Amino acid sequence: MRTHPLVVVGGGVIGLLTARELAMAGHEVRLFEQGVLGREASWAAGGILSPLHPWRYPDAVTRLAQASIAAYPTLCQDLAQATGVDPEWMPSGLMRLGDDEAPEAKRWAGRFGVALEPWDLAEVCPGHGIDGPGLWMPAIAQVRSPRLMRAASMAVRGLKVMVHEQAVVEGFTRDRERVTGLVVNGETVAASRVIVCAGAWSRPLLERYGLPLPVRPMKGQMLVIQTRPGFVKPMILKGTRYLVPRRDGAVLVGSTMENTGFTKETTEEAREDLLKAAHAILPDLAAYPVTHQWAGLRPSSPEGIPYIGEHPEIRGLFVNTGHFRNGIVLAPASARLAADLMLGQDSVLDPAPYGLDRPSGGGSGGAVLI
Numbered sequence: 433m434r435t436h437p438l439v440v441v442g443g444g445v446i447g448l449l450t451a452r453e454l455a456m457a458g459h460e461v462r463l464f465e466q467g468v469l470g471r472e473a474s475w476a477a478g479g480i481l482s483p484l485h486p487w488r489y490p491d492a493v494t495r496l497a498q499a500s501i502a503a504y505p506t507l508c509q510d511l512a513q514a515t516g517v518d519p520e521w522m523p524s525g526l527m528r529l530g531d532d533e534a535p536e537a538k539r540w541a542g543r544f545g546v547a548l549e550p551w552d553l554a555e556v557c558p559g560h561g562i563d564g565p566g567l568w569m570p571a572i573a574q575v576r577s578p579r580l581m582r583a584a585s586m587a588v589r590g591l592k593v594m595v596h597e598q599a600v601v602e603g604f605t606r607d608r609e610r611v612t613g614l615v616v617n618g619e620t621v622a623a624s625r626v627i628v629c630a631g632a633w634s635r636p637l638l639e640r641y642g643l644p645l646p647v648r649p650m651k652g653q654m655l656v657i658q659t660r661p662g663f664v665k666p667m668i669l670k671g672t673r674y675l676v677p678r679r680d681g682a683v684l685v686g687s688t689m690e691n692t693g694f695t696k697e698t699t700e701e702a703r704e705d706l707l708k709a710a711h712a713i714l715p716d717l718a719a720y721p722v723t724h725q726w727a728g729l730r731p732s733s734p735e736g737i738p739y740i741g742e743h744p745e746i747r748g749l750f751v752n753t754g755h756f757r758n759g760i761v762l763a764p765a766s767a768r769l770a771a772d773l774m775l776g777q778d779s780v781l782d783p784a785p786y787g788l789d790r791p792s793g794g795g796s797g798g799a800v801l802i
């Protein structure tokens with residue numbers, strides 16, 4: 433008897449890396465994406481491979497982050513080798529201006545073995561007039577998100593994942609309490625197991641199936657200032673604003689947090705606000721032009737803890753979503769955990785904190801902003 437494929441819904445970083453894990457384990461995989469692969473939140477992201485202010489997060493987020501951070505160098509190397517597209521993993525380090533949360537940060541760093549130092553910031557980033565106390569996290573790395581998306585998209589195709597773009601998943605079919613397939617652009621497609629990795633759009637898809645996860649769109653706008661290569665080396669964080677310098681001299685400025693539904697338009701107000709923050713961090717950025725502004729929709733969730741697991745009542749229907757501000761950094765370990773659960777394998781990470789029926793999982797409560 434022919435077995436039906438495993439199906440992934442959504443072609444962002446979470447869906448792509450989940451599909452990759454399943455395909456690498458030898459399974460037939462189909463991926464359905466309503467638009468084009470890797471063009472939503474995962475494309476828009478700054479690519480910082482750490483939560484901002486990581487000590488503010490619950491352990492459930494830190495554990496996924498630590499496992500992913502350890503996996504990233506090899507992942508990027510493998511993707512570059514398989515596709516020729518380098519995601520530009522780079523341990524540029526992150527400076528946090530101000531040491532107001534130093535005691536919390538130090539306690540957290542000690543617990544998780546993370547390098548973190550109180551530092552005279554002028555020594556880390558000379559020549560820009562930065563001074564005063566701060567925290568220097570030299571091991572924090574970054575990737576270039578659009579490149580990661582391109583490499584991951586090419587990699588899954590290379591692994592023979594059958595990719596369908598412009599394919600809107602409208603719902604699921606089931607036989608009693610077991611999923612049997614899904615409805616895509618009005619057609620029924622058979623599946624042995626399905627995983628929803630639909631980012632900010634996950635709730636509308638799942639709530640009809642008794643799973644009203646509190647995952648909502650949270651718009652983030654960013655802009656880029658084009659400087660010269662080497663102009664600034666470390667990533668710099670001040671309050672809620674940050675700079676991410678790329679190899680080619682592009683400096684990303686992030687990011688806003690806007691609860692405005694599914695709209696992705698950019699605004700003049702955000703442009704001015706981000707530019708002002710960038711100039712306050714590094715005044716000499718004012719000599720360079722803003723070349724681009726964009727927005728993406730983060731899949732927000734309470735405390736930023738993603739939902740990874742099986743539907744409590746519909747067997748074979750899985751979810752991997754709600755990564756909020758940290759989907760890039762959390763993706764490799766989330767994908768691994770999700771694939772282990774789908775394949776009925778033991779996982780290195782305890783899945784309990786990410787379960788879909790955890791206390792906040794069934795409610796309609798709003799997201800806690802981090």
Ligand SMILES: Cc1cc2nc3c(=O)[nH]c(=O)nc-3n(C[C@H](O)[C@H](O)[C@H](O)COP(=O)(O)OP(=O)(O)OC[C@H]3O[C@@H](n4cnc5c(N)ncnc54)[C@H](O)[C@@H]3O)c2cc1C
Nearest residue numbers: 442444446466474478479480601631652728758759760761
């Ligand atoms: C401005 C900004 C900066 C960020 N910076 C960082 C950062 O520095 N570090 C970090 O770790 N994270 C960052 N993030 C967060 C990160 O981008 C997200 O957490 C992550 O991209 C979520 O990945 P995803 O695959 O779940 O969602 P997405 O990338 O949005 O992918 C979901 C996909 O599902 C598809 N889809 C939805 N519904 C359906 C359907 N019914 N049928 C078929 N397809 C469907 C969508 O079209 C989309 O392509 C940032 C986000 C923003 C907006």
